[in-house]
Amino acid sequence: MQYIPDTGRILDPGEINRIVEAAFADHGNGLVQMPPKVYVTLPAGDFRTMPAYLPSLAIAGVKIVNVHTENPARGLPTVMALTVILDPATGMPVAVINATKLTDLRTGAAGAVACKYLSPKKAITLGVVGTGRQAEAQVLATAEEMIIDRIRVWSRNPAHAGAFAQKLGSRFDCSAVSIEKACNAEVIVTTTPSRSPIVKSEWVHEGTHINAIGADAPGKEELDPALLRRARVFVDDYSQAVHSGEINVPIQKDLYRKDEIAGTLGEVVIGKKKRDRPDEITIFDSTGLAIQDLAIAHLAMRYGTGIDLPFP
Amino acid sequence: MQYIPDTGRILDPGEINRIVEAAFADHGNGLVQMPPKVYVTLPAGDFRTMPAYLPSLAIAGVKIVNVHTENPARGLPTVMALTVILDPATGMPVAVINATKLTDLRTGAAGAVACKYLSPKKAITLGVVGTGRQAEAQVLATAEEMIIDRIRVWSRNPAHAGAFAQKLGSRFDCSAVSIEKACNAEVIVTTTPSRSPIVKSEWVHEGTHINAIGADAPGKEELDPALLRRARVFVDDYSQAVHSGEINVPIQKDLYRKDEIAGTLGEVVIGKKKRDRPDEITIFDSTGLAIQDLAIAHLAMRYGTGIDLPFP
Numbered sequence: 001m002q003y004i005p006d007t008g009r010i011l012d013p014g015e016i017n018r019i020v021e022a023a024f025a026d027h028g029n030g031l032v033q034m035p036p037k038v039y040v041t042l043p044a045g046d047f048r049t050m051p052a053y054l055p056s057l058a059i060a061g062v063k064i065v066n067v068h069t070e071n072p073a074r075g076l077p078t079v080m081a082l083t084v085i086l087d088p089a090t091g092m093p094v095a096v097i098n099a100t101k102l103t104d105l106r107t108g109a110a111g112a113v114a115c116k117y118l119s120p121k122k123a124i125t126l127g128v129v130g131t132g133r134q135a136e137a138q139v140l141a142t143a144e145e146m147i148i149d150r151i152r153v154w155s156r157n158p159a160h161a162g163a164f165a166q167k168l169g170s171r172f173d174c175s176a177v178s179i180e181k182a183c184n185a186e187v188i189v190t191t192t193p194s195r196s197p198i199v200k201s202e203w204v205h206e207g208t209h210i211n212a213i214g215a216d217a218p219g220k221e222e223l224d225p226a227l228l229r230r231a232r233v234f235v236d237d238y239s240q241a242v243h244s245g246e247i248n249v250p251i252q253k254d255l256y257r258k259d260e261i262a263g264t265l266g267e268v269v270i271g272k273k274k275r276d277r278p279d280e281i282t283i284f285d286s287t288g289l290a291i292q293d294l295a296i297a298h299l300a301m302r303y304g305t306g307i308d309l310p311f312p
Numbered sequence: 313m314q315y316i317p318d319t320g321r322i323l324d325p326g327e328i329n330r331i332v333e334a335a336f337a338d339h340g341n342g343l344v345q346m347p348p349k350v351y352v353t354l355p356a357g358d359f360r361t362m363p364a365y366l367p368s369l370a371i372a373g374v375k376i377v378n379v380h381t382e383n384p385a386r387g388l389p390t391v392m393a394l395t396v397i398l399d400p401a402t403g404m405p406v407a408v409i410n411a412t413k414l415t416d417l418r419t420g421a422a423g424a425v426a427c428k429y430l431s432p433k434k435a436i437t438l439g440v441v442g443t444g445r446q447a448e449a450q451v452l453a454t455a456e457e458m459i460i461d462r463i464r465v466w467s468r469n470p471a472h473a474g475a476f477a478q479k480l481g482s483r484f485d486c487s488a489v490s491i492e493k494a495c496n497a498e499v500i501v502t503t504t505p506s507r508s509p510i511v512k513s514e515w516v517h518e519g520t521h522i523n524a525i526g527a528d529a530p531g532k533e534e535l536d537p538a539l540l541r542r543a544r545v546f547v548d549d550y551s552q553a554v555h556s557g558e559i560n561v562p563i564q565k566d567l568y569r570k571d572e573i574a575g576t577l578g579e580v581v582i583g584k585k586k587r588d589r590p591d592e593i594t595i596f597d598s599t600g601l602a603i604q605d606l607a608i609a610h611l612a613m614r615y616g617t618g619i620d621l622p623f624p
Contacts, residue, residue: 003315003408005622035350040363042372042400049363049374051352060354062361062376064396066403074402080624082396082405084376088354090386091378093394096315096408100624307621310317312392312412 001093002306008101011299013109014144019057020109021116021269023295026056027237028266032291036239039217044070046217052290053088061085063099063293067217069193079103079133083297093311097300099293104133106292108141110236110265111189111211114284116145117268118234118275119187119209123147127185129199129222130192131155131164134213138189139168146187148172154182156192179203190214190222201226206279212246213286221246223283225255231281232262234273240287247285313405314618320413323611325421326456331369332421333428333581335607338368339549340578344603348551351529356382358529364602365400373397375411375605379529381505391415391445395609405623409612411605416445418604420453422548422577423501423523426596428457429580430546430587431499431521435459439497441511441534442504443467443476446525450501451480458499460484466494468504491515502526502534513538518591524558525598533558535595537567543593544574546585552599559597 026032034052045068053060065081072078081099086092115124126148128135139151151174155161161176168174182188183203189211190199201224204210210231214222228250235241242251242258250256263273265284275282338344346364357380365372377393384390393411398404427436438460440447451463463486467473473488480486494500495515501523502511513536516522522543526534540562547553554563554570562568575585577596587594 003621006624033352035352038347038350038361038363040345040347040365040372042365042398042403044401045403047363047372047398047403049350049361051350051359051361051376053352053354060352060359062374064363064374064398064405066398068403071402076402076404077624080404082408082623084394084396084408086354086359086376086378089356090383090388091354091357091359091380092388092392093376096394096396098623309315309619311394311410312318312389 001309001311002095003309004095004097004300004304004306006098006101007300007304008105010303011105013141015299016105016296017109017112017141017144019295019299020106020292021113023054023291024113024266024269026054027291028264028270028272031055034290036243037290044068050290050293052294054291054294057295057298058088059085059294059298060088061294061297063290065103083293085297085301095301095306097297102296102300104137106296107134107213107286107288108137110286110292111138111213112141112145113269114211114265115142115187115209118282118284119146120207120275120278121186123149124186125149126151127182127188128153129179129182129188129190130214131160132191134191135164138191138211138213152177152182152185154179192222193220194222195219197221197224199223199227201230204281206281208281210283211286212283215246215248216287217244218248221249225250228256228283231283233283233285234262234265234268235285236265236287236289241285245285245287313621313623314407315621316407316409316612316616316618318410318413319612319616320417322615323417325453327611328417328608329421329424329453329456331607331611332418332604333425335366335603336425336578336581338366339603340576340582340584343367346602348555349602356380362602362605364606366603366606369607369610370400371397371606371610372400373606373609375602377415395605397609397613407613407618409609414608414612416449418608419446419525419598419600420449422598422604423450423525424453424457425581426523426577427454427499427521430594430596431458432519432587432590433498435461436498437461438463439494439500440465441491441494441500441502442526443472444503446503447476450503450523450525464489464494464497466491504534505532506534507531509533509536511535511539513542516593518593520593522595523598524595527558527560528599529556530560533561537562540568540595543595545595545597546574546577546580547597548577548599548601553597557597557599
C-alpha cells in the first residue's frame with residue numbers, strides 16, 4: 001500500500017478533464033456503482049463519505065472529505081480530503097491519497113465538461129460569482145475546453161474580487177465587477193457557500209450556461225428559483241442533487257420538482273440529452289461525484305510519487 | 313497525519329472489551345452518529361464503508377472493509393480493513409489505521425459484552441460453530457468476561473475443528489464435536505458465512521445465549537428461524553440488522569418482524585433492556601458497528617507506533 005502526497009500541481013488539467021469526462025460517460029451509461037454520499041455532522045462542520053467503483057479504470061474506493069468553515073482562522077483549509085483506493089479484484093487497499101487539491105481539480109473538471117457540452121458558444125465571457133479556491137479551479141479547468149475572452153468576477157468582499165482579478169490577470173482579461181455585470185455572460189460559474197439566492201433571474205440573459213457549484217449540502221442555494229424554472233437543469237446525480245444540490249431548497253419549498261430535471265451530465269456526455277436551442281438557459285447542478293474522485297485518483301497514482309506503507 | 317500499522321497483538325483484550333462496551337453504552341444513550349454501513353459490490357466480493365462520530369472519545373472517522381472469499385487462494389485475507397480517523401474539531405485526517413485484526417478484535421469484544429450482560433450464568437460451556445478467524449476472536453474476548461469451563465467446537469470441515477481444538481487446547485478444555493453437541497451449551501457463538509440455517513431450534517436448550525456473528529450481508533443466515541421465535545433477539549443496530557444481520561432473511565420471508573426485536577445491545581448495557589428470565593433464550597444479532605471501529609482505533613492510536621505522513 002502506498003501513501004500519495006499532494007499531486008495537485010503535477011497533473012495536467014486537460015488530462016484531468018478527459019478522465020473526468022470519461023467517468024461521466026460511464027455514469028451516463030450506467031456502468032458505475034456509486035451510492036449517494038453519506039453526511040456525518042461534527043460540532044463545527046461535517047464530513048462526507050463517498051464510496052464508488054469505476055470498472056472502466058479498474059478502480060474502487062472511498063473519498064472522505066470535511067467542510068469546516070472556521071478552519072482558516074486556525075490555519076487549516078476549510079475542506080480537506082483523503083481517498084482510499086482498493087483493488088477491485090481482491091478488495092485490498094492499495095493507496096491512500098491526499099485528495100484536498102484533487103477535490104478542487106475534479107470539481108473544476110466537471111464544470112469544464114459541462115461548459116464544453118452545454119454552452120452554445122465556444123468563445124465566452126465567463127462570469128465568476130465567488131472567489132474561493134473552487135472559483136480559480138473552475139476558471140483553469142474551463143480554459144482547457146473553451147476560449148475565455150474575458151472574466152468578470154464578483155465577490156461579497158470587493159477586496160477578494162480585486163485580488164482574484166489581479167491573480168488571474170496575467171493569463172486572462174479579468175476584472176472585478178458588480179454581481180449584475182458578472183451575470184451578463186455566456187457562462188456563469190457560482191462557487192459561494194450561500195444559503196439564500198444571490199443570482200437574480202433578471203440578470204441572466206437567454207442562451208447563458210450556468211455552472212452552479214456552491215450548493216453541496218442541504219440548505220445551500222445560490223440561484224433565484226425563478227431562474228431554475230426558466231432553464232433546463234442538468235444534475236450530476238439525481239439523488240445527491242435532490243438531497244444537497246442547487247435544487248435541494250427549491251424542492252423543499254415546492255418551487256421545483258424532481259421530475260423537471262432535464263437529465264444528468266453523464267447523459268449529456270453520451271449524447272442522450274442535450275441543450276435543445278441556442279437561446280435557452282442551461283444549468284449544471286454539481287454536487288460532486290465519488291467517480292470523479294476515483295478518476296483523478298487514477299492519475300494521482302500514475303504520476304504521483306508514493307510512500308510505501310506496510311499492509312496487510 | 314500518521315499511518316498506524318497492525319496493532320492487533322499489542323492491545324489488551326480486557327481494555328478492548330471495556331472501550332467497546334462504553335461505545336455500546338453511548339449508542340444506547342443516543343450519543344453517537346452512525347449512518348448505516350454502505351455496500352459496494354465488486355466482481356468477486358464487496359466492500360463496506362462505515363462512517364461514524366463518537367463524541368465521548370472525541371473521535372470521528374470511517375472504516376473501509378472488504379469481503380472477498382476467494383482471497384485465501386491468492387494468499388490474501390478474506391477480510392482486510394483500513395480506518396481513517398478525523399479530528400472532530402477540524403475535520404482533518406489525523407490517522408490511517410490498519411484495521412484488519414482490529415476488526416476481528418472489536419467483533420470479538422461485542423460478543424463478549426453481549427455474553428456478560430445476556431448469559432444467565434458466568435461459568436459456561438461455550439459452543440463454537442465455525443472455526444475461522446472470528447471464532448478464535450470470540451473465544452479470546454469472551455474469556456475476559458466469563459469463566460469458560462469447556463469449549464465444544466464444530467466445523468463443516470472436521471479437520472478445521474480438530475485444528476481449532478488443538479490450537480486453543482493449551483488454554484482451554486476444547487474438543488471437536490458434532491454441531492448438535494456444540495449447541496448443547498450455555499453460550500453458543502456462530503461465525504460461519506452460511507446462507508441457510510445450520511443451527512436447528514431443537515438442539516438449543518432453554519436459558520442459552522447465542523451470539524450470531526456470521527450473518528453480515530443480505531442473504532446470510534445461520535439460525536433456524538424457529539429459534540428466533542422462541543428467543544428474545546437483541547441487535548447491535550436496527551437498520552443494519554434488518555438489512556444484513558441474522559434476522560435479514562427471516563424478515564424477507566415474513567418469518568420474523570422488525571417489531572419483535574427486543575432491543576439493542578446498547579440498551580442492554582445501559583440497563584434499559586435485559587434478559588427477563590433465566591430460562592429464556594437470548595440472541596445477539598451482530599452486524600458490526602462503525603463505533604466499535606472508532607473505539608478500538610482510539611486504542612490503536614494510543615498504543616501503536618505511527619509512521620508520519622505529509623498532510624495537508
